[in-house]
Amino acid sequence: MSLSTASTDATLSRGLDRRFYLAAWRWHFYAGLFVAPFMIILAITGMMMMLIGYFDGREGEKITISVPQAAQALSLEDQSALALQDFPGATLVEWIKAPAPDRVNVFRIKQAEGGQTMVALDPYTGEIVETWRRRDGWYDLADTIHGDLLLGTPGDRILEIAAGFGIILILTGLYMWWPRERSLLASLTPFLRGPTREVLKSLHVTIGAALSIVLLLFLLSGMSWTGVWGSKLVQAWSTFPAQKWDNVPLSDETHAAMNHEGHKDMPWALEQTPLPASGSDLGTAGTLEGEPVTLDTIAALGDRLGFTSRYRIAFPKGATGVWTLNQDTMSADAENPFADKTVHVDQYTGKVLVDVRFADYSLAGKTMAVSVPLHMGLVSVWNLAFNTLFCLAMVFLSLSGVAMWWLRRPKKMAARLFAPQVPADMPHWKNAMLLMLIVSLAFPLVGLTLISLLVLDVLVFARIPGLRRLYA
Template identity: 65%
Template structure:
């Protein structure tokens, strides 16, 4: 939320448009600041919990014996089941290295637990309720403010208006009476509000590209812009699996509650179904189709790093082998891959790699783990800088606004003045229309605020004094 002194603005036509852009920047910031701050804080919390402690037991290690011989995956699975009698197996997560635990996801009485197994002894190292840790608490706030659908919609509006902040902020920053180099270097000789301003402007312009990437990838998971517009038209087409029976369920059915565990490009794609002769024979001929043979198949077709195998969930369900950077399985999003196997014949029904995604799907396959800080230590450091910058921009915007307020204006918002005769209004309206069409919820909110501003605030003296 940038602020500039009215004394520095002339009454020329470009300056009047400048004032209008500043007013839009102010109103967008007024709404966005608490949400962006919350997203930055919870985002850092998630990144560091994931990096140091892990989300699904990937950081838990065991002592490797002198002659390491791992138990069969089925024996390890039996040990996991024995920890909670009456439970069923949902998923196996292979360890990243020789000293990593095997992790099994099991279901019991409507709840899901994770059990970390020593792959050499079958001993239980640790167990915990799935999606109940600090990472998941922060994720719940980051995803929908713990409010469900209303929270999702509020965050979608905030993200759209943050894009308005970036557009208007870039216009306000654009060098007019100085060189580009001067505009890119903060003037640390200034004091008071002028110092806050130069830091706000320069940090904002440097972080804007990364913030825009975070906003777009974050909005891709939202219910309206993501689920109804972008994702629906960019999902992997199940029709590419010729002569393969399809289930009525989509990949999203494999998610755990509101948490998205499946690749973005596959979530809305139909699952293949078991029970036919379709597919390509891959598991060992004559061997039972179980966790051991499917794990051997995964190794033989090139799965590396950590990967996971989901058990069939119904009579027509399939075995699903998945390696996804978004789920912290690897640091290379180009290695992402999903393979579905018929539970009766062991034939591969579908094999989807990064190269098979649409352009949008590829962008999200890279963009989402980048957003989450999962592509190496450099990514964690960069994202920390972005989050800290967002927090600073929010704080500095409030500080500058407060310092600009005249004494005795405690009950006044004191928004930037609306120009009486605004030129170039057509260009401004086209810009706002473009934002509205691209991001419907943000556009509706923006148009509503503008309508209130021009039709109500300007015509009621008390409101005009409060907001002017």
């Protein structure tokens, strides 16, 4: 090969790479403008939830209230009766065991007029120490904004689209950052001298690249709770294998019925699995022979099955309802997700109908059982510290991206977005269309949004001169 041919090939390669870079930059620009406000909202509300949960407990369920320890605690049956005494017509929903002998037990009750109340009770004296409305604190406000922007289903869909575009941001950002002439280490070292925009760009690029994998894991674990990609695709195909219940009667309800007002009380892997039903002679040994089936005997069964420290017992709901013992990291019961367990007990016979452990989950269920508490900063104080720094980094990336765009815009073109230009003679456009098809199949709402934008661009924006100049 002659030197002139080699030089021409190198020039063509650089030109091709430049055109791909401009195309990636344009996608990154538009995705970033859309995602930035939602990323800031998710990061701030996520930090609020983690810090409130760590220092004050999620709506008090962390049970931080201390009481003097005595020699003998009251029976749980007596405690539950005392918890109901100030709430005529109320019914018991759940008992949350104190994580230590000098802490309060907490009962969740459903009041006759609606709504649920938490009752913290001294297990030794039976005194009601504190009561509060369930899911009615700062943690819960942040949680609702984090989950659906206070908009319900429309908010859930908006956040799912934003998370999908966040994945596009990661892919295009990594392509633009990828070292071509410098080493990997040098590419992860920011330049802190020079014009403001150049310093912001260097910090934005290096921090974004360093945290890209973590951000991807956060987005995927968050999207797994969403209504379309999570519920209809991932969760529906990854739920707990129903054949495990084949030898017990099934209820018409799933585990999701045990959630409350959109808040997740059941493990992700079980939500769409049918609940077993009471009222048969099936099941394995549970409460001791001859014992009545009460909260006390169910708690004693929990001790024998390995439920330690804090865990929860849900009371049977209706004639076919079951006692449910549950301990999972997602609910801040423990810090070890590999020890998650859920047990259902027949309310009449006391027999164990189902005993589900972490090992029984599908691969996706195990992944979620680990990733959700990591996502929520529940595994350790180091997990909390890292997640807090990560959220601050996401706020910086969002603000710095918008600031770089603002500084790049010419003053005389203030009425235009001034997006990166579409490169002329863009090669491999069919590959780009194939990539859009893959995205559409993997993330349906993102695909529909991309197709809608493409149709608007071709049929509306490109045909109206004013709009064409604005979005140029």
